[in-house]
Amino acid sequence: MKSIIAERIKNMQPSATLAMAAKSRALAAEGIDMISLSLGEPDFDTPDFIKQAAKEALDAGYTKYTPVAGLLELREAIVEKFKRDNGLTYTTDQIIVSNGAKQSLYNILNSILNPGDEIILFAPYWVSYYEMIKLTGATLIILSAGVEEGYKPSAEALSAAITPKTKAILYSSPSNPTGAVLTKDELQAYVQVLREYPDILVISDEIYEYILFNPPHVSIAQLEGMQERTAVINGFSKGFAMTGWRLGYMAGPEWLVKACSKMQSQVTSGATSFGQKAAVTALQRGAKSTRYMVEEFEQRRKFMLDTLKTIPSVHCNQPEGAFYLFPDFSAYFGRSFNGQTVKDADDLTMYLLEEAHVALVSGSAFGEKRCIRFSYAASLETLKEAMRRIENALSRLT
Ligand code: PMP
Numbered sequence: 001m002k003s004i005i006a007e008r009i010k011n012m013q014p015s016a017t018l019a020m021a022a023k024s025r026a027l028a029a030e031g032i033d034m035i036s037l038s039l040g041e042p043d044f045d046t047p048d049f050i051k052q053a054a055k056e057a058l059d060a061g062y063t064k065y066t067p068v069a070g071l072l073e074l075r076e077a078i079v080e081k082f083k084r085d086n087g088l089t090y091t092t093d094q095i096i097v098s099n100g101a102k103q104s105l106y107n108i109l110n111s112i113l114n115p116g117d118e119i120i121l122f123a124p125y126w127v128s129y130y131e132m133i134k135l136t137g138a139t140l141i142i143l144s145a146g147v148e149e150g151y152k153p154s155a156e157a158l159s160a161a162i163t164p165k166t167k168a169i170l171y172s173s174p175s176n177p178t179g180a181v182l183t184k185d186e187l188q189a190y191v192q193v194l195r196e197y198p199d200i201l202v203i204s205d206e207i208y209e210y211i212l213f214n215p216p217h218v219s220i221a222q223l224e225g226m227q228e229r230t231a232v233i234n235g236f237s238k239g240f241a242m243t244g245w246r247l248g249y250m251a252g253p254e255w256l257v258k259a260c261s262k263m264q265s266q267v268t269s270g271a272t273s274f275g276q277k278a279a280v281t282a283l284q285r286g287a288k289s290t291r292y293m294v295e296e297f298e299q300r301r302k303f304m305l306d307t308l309k310t311i312p313s314v315h316c317n318q319p320e321g322a323f324y325l326f327p328d329f330s331a332y333f334g335r336s337f338n339g340q341t342v343k344d345a346d347d348l349t350m351y352l353l354e355e356a357h358v359a360l361v362s363g364s365a366f367g368e369k370r371c372i373r374f375s376y377a378a379s380l381e382t383l384k385e386a387m388r389r390i391e392n393a394l395s396r397l398t
């Protein structure tokens, strides 16, 4: 049969982060000694107390469909989490659990965006936001900030980007891919602008909340007048090293939760039953149960930043959260190796893949062509070897 793929899928890019990880695995399968710093996934295993809770849930018969929005017990634990960690009060009707934060985002974007609506996306952005928005037919308004601004757009820039068609703004803080964290003052400045536009929804992706080097974390929902117009996205993948469990959630206005539940009821139903039971246990123990991971990430960040500083002409911000670095390598564009010119971040990423055998992700996938993303969710030993190889390969460019 000939391919009958629909236009919207033809026009979609595969996830660059997952694609690069797959490429690196394929090269490793050919026997090449690859180091992959491409995927945003904690290298830690899920803590034992969480695994134990899932095993007990299976034995207790949690093997059936759950309510679409999630087990009441889990939604109650999420309500408690918001109270304890963020000082925010929600009802369980304002919470929906999904198959990963990815699905939470997809639900929201499809619930609010009509073709022709505008959504403001802070750039550098996480790869999947872009393609998910494209699928809705809405118009992307990209609000870029470079390394010199700490990758955080100003309130003035936000104000200038708003039009009568703006329906929402979307960002992650701590950010994937930059690790930048929006401070209370910066968020307050955005709120000042948004006060004039009460019908714009803020979608605040806080999935890296627990991977923060200088807590506390501030959510825009905590600022005056914002909770009822903010959708907070969070999940278990990063803070609890549970990427394979596929569990995320959203807290927001009830009308939005209802719309997301309607959509989810037709597409996937509730998230995995025994995973939800384990997630209750994870949330009850909270961030302190995975503090050891953050301490480890902090050491790695220091090593990576110290090393990057010694590489000529590379500019990097100081990330305050997540486990990414997003250095600007544009000074290397135009240099050559074996007669081949490295024109941009895509070329440089391929060069480092082929010559240094280190897999990274080009910044172009995140809306910033000057940069390359490093995920430092790998052991210090691996990072040291990766940086040694990268320094060596860069020095061979002329
Ligand atoms: N948001 C951001 C910013 C992410 O980096 C990721 C990465 N996986 C997600 C959402 C999706 O997470 P999940 O595994 O919960 O789908």
Ligand code: GLU
Pocket: 015, 017, 018, 038, 039, 040, 041, 127, 128, 176
């Ligand atoms: N969010 C991670 C990343 O950016 C995991 C991969 C993905 O979900 O795209 O690498």
